[in-house]
Amino acid sequence: MKGRVTYRGEFPVSEDIESILGVDWDVPKKPYPAKTVLLPTGERMVIREAAREEAPKILQAITPLLTVSRDFYDIVAARQYAELLGWYRRRVRNEFCLVGIVDGKLAGIVNSRAYDQKTHISYHTIALKRGARVGAHLFAAKHEHSMETLGAEEILVTAESPIGFRRWIVEWGLQVKPGVQHELGGVKTWVITRDIYNKVKPRLVMGSRPVPEDLLKRSATFEIAPLDWVSKE
């Protein structure tokens, strides 16, 4: 029926316009199988796929970083905030988000999207728990999801921070993809091909499955820990 209004969360939407503007997955989607990784601290981080309904809580965790200029946290946080808000309000197509949870607390967030089934686009990685290689494990996990669960053949990557450049582009040994502009804009576009992924996988993609039942249960929800490192470090 034309002009019908419904609610998405607390937001009223016009269904006929929403059918034009709203997007979802249009390529085959499979869930990411949760795993655990051991951190330098000896803690186990559960990495699992976030549900769309968890987006508001994730956004709440990102919010304090929007004004932290150090290490380009503000840019990365602002962009990831927009991407996840777009995912939640159905304005970004084919997006997924993985979260890292340590001891029931949100430790990090990564997101990507599928441009099509073959080509995926890496978005952002934020470590809320610092100094524990959380970002490195989450970055690897999202590409594991793209390559192994969703069957991508290549992932386009770019970097906005020096840390990101060193960790992702240099550590993964990525190649420049000439003539292609990553949709985040910015500098060159690098690519993770299946060959590169297979080459780095034994060295950089870690984790154990299945996740023990109690740990999985404990990680079904998460708390947001105070970002004490912002003032502490």
Added chain:
Amino acid sequence: MRGSNSRDVSVVGCGMTKFGRHDDKTLIDLMVESSLRALEDAGASEKNVDAVYAASMLAGELNNRVAIGSALVDQLALIPAAADRIENGPASGGSAIKNAYCGIACGMYDTVLVTGGEKMRHVPGETITDYIATMTNIEAEYVHGVTLPSLAGMLTRLYMERYGLTEEDLARVAVKNHLNGSKNPYAHIQQPIALEGIYGSPEAEVNNPMIADPIRMYHCCPVTDGAASVLLCATEKAKEFTDTPIRIAGIGQATDKMAVQDRKDPAVLEALRVSAAQAFKMSKTTPQDMSLAELHDAFTILEIVESEDAGFFKKGAGSKALRDGVTALEGRLPINPSGGLKARGHPVGATGVAQVVELTWQLRGEADKRQVKNAKRGFSCNLGGFANNILAFVLERS
């Protein structure tokens, strides 16, 4: 060496900033903060300070500041106290203490404030690594791309071949010092780590990536901002400031060939052997008399090698002592109860002073959760270059 007419010197006040990252403070801000804490600790006023020695390795290069001694005196309202900057690479802090000691011992001054500081974290890591590498032999090492991690890597490899040192030993030093650092509110890194998290598990490859084979990330100290200060005084006047002066009983300093390849044995820190022997001789003590040691573990391999060349363990036995728990906080000879450079952090010009601050706190019994039981005497060594200029200190309760 000490002359027969020289005066005894003691630490009567000390203070530090929190080590870590200080985006909101300048180098001088940090040095002022630690200086004020040391002066306050001693109950000293501007009238009590005859001279200020400011130690920094890279103030000009990284902070666009020179003449930091003059700046510090001015900021602290200590004019007309004498002021000097001391630069001796990462041993700048130790050198400043030695020079302050000499100034007091010879009778020129009664009290000298020594403050070491460095602000480094705002500069990219590659740039820091390059600046630090300029203290190697330029013709024989630097121009060929040698860095400090690479020298540590080569020393480690030699030690592995000669003495059977393992990567697990290197990781154990890091685990011990991170645990100690977690008990030190001034430490840069206050997070304990687990052995399996950085060694032996599949994840260790990601958690602890290679830096300079076989040196990995957790085998290296962090890049740190911070400052540390001590107020030194002629012991005969120390009671004017404190009831618990900590006497500087021994000092040694020695040098070695700049280029590691030119040394008699690259696996031996000869400058440490000489400087430690000087410090023990001057203090009429032996390594066995020490209750604790603060060693210069810029790389975890260095803690093991220094523990041997300072005379605490025979050559090649340092790693066994580590594995046996001898160097743990509760062990017979706790090494780096502060967390060492590995966890407390390494603002290069401040490190030598921070080591003496830690010894002072320990010997006064003020080290709280990391307090070494019945600490009576402590040893520290502060390395310049890749161990080509080393200062050693023995401190004791008066």
